[in-house]
Amino acid sequence: MESPAVENVLRAVEAMTPEERTELFRQFRRYTTATPETVLYRGDVITIDLPPNVLKDSKLWQLEAIVGTEKVAATLHHTGRLDEAVLATLLAHSPVLFMAHANSKSYLIDQKNEFTKAEFTDFTPISTLDAVYQFGLAKVEEVREKTLARIS
């Protein structure tokens, strides 16, 4: 049982559009961000400056899987850092995903088609970038690999 104040916040978040939620999560970053981390990536020293919920344990392979290894490697070699602006550029052309429901559970799924429309309801499109901010790169990579992932 959450406190009334927390319940009010949760209700407000649930009423938000995906875009509003993404912006909220970005604003939260000032409270949750970790110190920028420096890693060795394919021979380059890269500074990672992203919210911890976006990329855990510097698992850049998850970004490679979604965007393509060559593109990620070339971009990070050029920029020397992975921050919100670089991430937005890398994910700018990634296909849209969908949030949907089935059996009182929420899922992130990769396609809205005859099959998924028979299984799920309440489709809400969400860009890959917004999905990454809300659910993390690991969850989005899971969707690309398995076609869907449970989000709540």
Add this chain to the structure above:
Amino acid sequence: MKLSDYWVARLGPAIVPFQRRAFSREILEGEAIVFANDIFDLISGQFPKNCILTNPEIIRGNTPHQSRYLWVIDEDGVRLIREETPNTAAVRGIMCHTNITGGKPAFQGNELWFGSDNTLYINFLSGRYGSNDPVHQSAVLDYFRSLGFDVTEV
């Protein structure tokens, strides 16, 4: 066993990994190494000797990853590998469907569990070779039944 023209027509055409998903993911290093010693065929109507059996209620409840098998149907028929088999060459650390095919074309590929009730439990959750086409999915279930198995979609 070589796939007949009948099944090729129903399950195909063969596709390269992620083709049905508009190539929204890339095959990473180590994910196309063929682990021949860990891959096995399904012999008609018989569960493999050392396969992990799972209670059907558990399969329906949370599709456990410990006993999840990946399967692929290509021109040579159906082949499987246990997903949790270690793959130290890949950052994911475990197997994926292209560790069965070497990244080559295949007709279909998804996941299954061997039920302790002697039933195969199959889903259609693979970005690499999976199809969302109900006609394909029906063909997949029919194909496993043609091999002599009881099959349930999960």
